[in-house]
Ligand SMILES: Nc1ncnc2c1ncn2[C@@H]1O[C@H](COP(=O)(O)OP(=O)(O)O)[C@@H](O)[C@H]1O
């Protein structure tokens with residue numbers, strides 16, 4: 386028995402006749418940053434949906450932290466520490482940046498079935514939220530409605546939200562997508578720090594970032610993992626080059 | 636514009652500036668001050684119909700305000716909210732017809748029945764979304780309507796006249812229209828303060844978050860269903876209290892109280908006054924009732940005029956009347 390914090394065992398997912406996840410088995414080890422790469426439509430986002438519980442698998446098992454979470458809803462998995470970000474930015478647009486983070490802190494501190502007392506004035510929640518925003522250079526933007534932030538800021542905010550939810554493992558779906566050079570550099574630096582704190586599953590198209598960050602890389606094509614290994618071994622893998630990297634490198 | 640927001644962020648990131656907070660309190664303060672003083676106009680010889688009209692405005696406002704918790708703060712568009720007004724009203728009338736006129740007992744029954752009905756119908760309705768949620772809440776409302784029409788023992792279609800208004804502590808003080816007025820006023824003020832607290836609380840923030848983006852909320856660990864169901868029950872119970880007051884004010888109940896048109900009126904009142912501000916419901920109720928009253932002097936088809944008004948509000952004043960004042964919370 387492996388004691389890897391996240392274990393995918395033969396998981397499958399069909400959308401109609403389309404097999405989007407095809408018998409994927411993968412262990413995410415403690416302390417590793419595991420990148421999943423693959424062409425568009427390979428099923429990477431669907432895989433994150435299945436792991437996070439946003440979509441249920443048709444078959445197979447997902448073990449997190451020693452528990453079978455295969456049938457648990459997303460909220461319950463999140464409370465266990467299995468926390469994700471979204472490829473398409475998902476924030477609370479009319480909430481300030483601060484409240485976006487503070488409400489995630491709230492999720493993991495005390496009951497939310499509390500009907501009195503102004504939540505937006507709880508110092509413990511706000512202090513933790515400000516600390517996280519600072520980490521992403523967003524402290525000065527705390528009062529801005531999240532919907533009015535720039536795309537790059539929203540991407541950073543989303544990771545701050547995920548961290549506020551006290552993850553034990555982080556699932557990041559293309560966090561760098563659409564960010565400027567400076568912003569993605571900043572995010573890569575943050576990820577370099579984060580990887581020391583918790584295991585991360587990273588889906589990313591930016592190959593430089595992937596090879597700079599990942600301990601291991603898995604390649605997903607048509608819902609199957611065709612190769613898994615160190616960044617170097619993936620770079621050297623002929624099948625991967627043919628299926629994916631070749632076209633990228635060109 | 637952006638600079639302003641930034642400055643606020645530096646000064647006090649979590650909160651609106653005190654100046655802005657004051658303005659947010661101003662409008663509801665004025666509204667309640669006016670309501671508090673209306674009965675004094677009787678001293679100057681105004682007719683009692685004004686007292687009755689404004690009492691009914693406050694009762695309508697109470698129901699609409701509770702619906703604002705669902706629609707404005709929870710994005711749950713219930714089209715069956717008048718059902719709870721009916722439940723509260725019939726609780727009074729049926730108990731009274733059996734000689735139970737104690738207001739506390741009637742109120743306890745009104746609240747319990749509303750709670751139970753909201754819990755079970757909400758538990759089912761909230762499994763659906765969007766237009767299905769609207770239709771299923773409508774269907775539950777209609778179920779009550781037809782139940783009301785079939786209650787031959789309690790007047791069926793024709794409804795039921797109250798032998799007397801509710802008694803509190805063995806006193807019939809509510810017989811007095813001014814007393815009745817201030818009871819409605821007190822309840823409206825109490826419900827306003829309660830709902831204000833709720834929407835700002837941890838619970839309320841989760842509810843608002845679910846309105847903004849339910850998937851985001853699930854991803855940080857909130858299961859929307861239980862928060863929405865709790866809000867649904869709270870809103871149902873407050874609307875039940877509005878029914879309790881309505882039965883007392885009109886001394887009459889009928890299935891018409893629960894008709895889908897009344898649920899539609901509540902939504903209209905909210906859109907007119909402004910969603911998601913609570914006091915918008917009160918302003919909407921006042922404008923709605925006054926318009927209906929004035930227009931009905933001129934034409935039988937006064938309801939026809941409401942259609943175009945609604946269209947204008949939706950097209951040009953999305954925030955409703957409250958939105959025009961620029962103070963939305
Ligand atoms: N909800 C859905 N219903 C039907 N097909 C879907 C759905 N979600 C994704 N797909 C399909 O599954 C395939 C994989 O999509 P996705 O997981 O988004 O890939 P990736 O993230 O690797 O680009 C695509 O062909 C996509 O069209």
Ligand SMILES: [Mg+2]
Pocket residue numbers: 429430431472
């Ligand atoms: Mg994707």
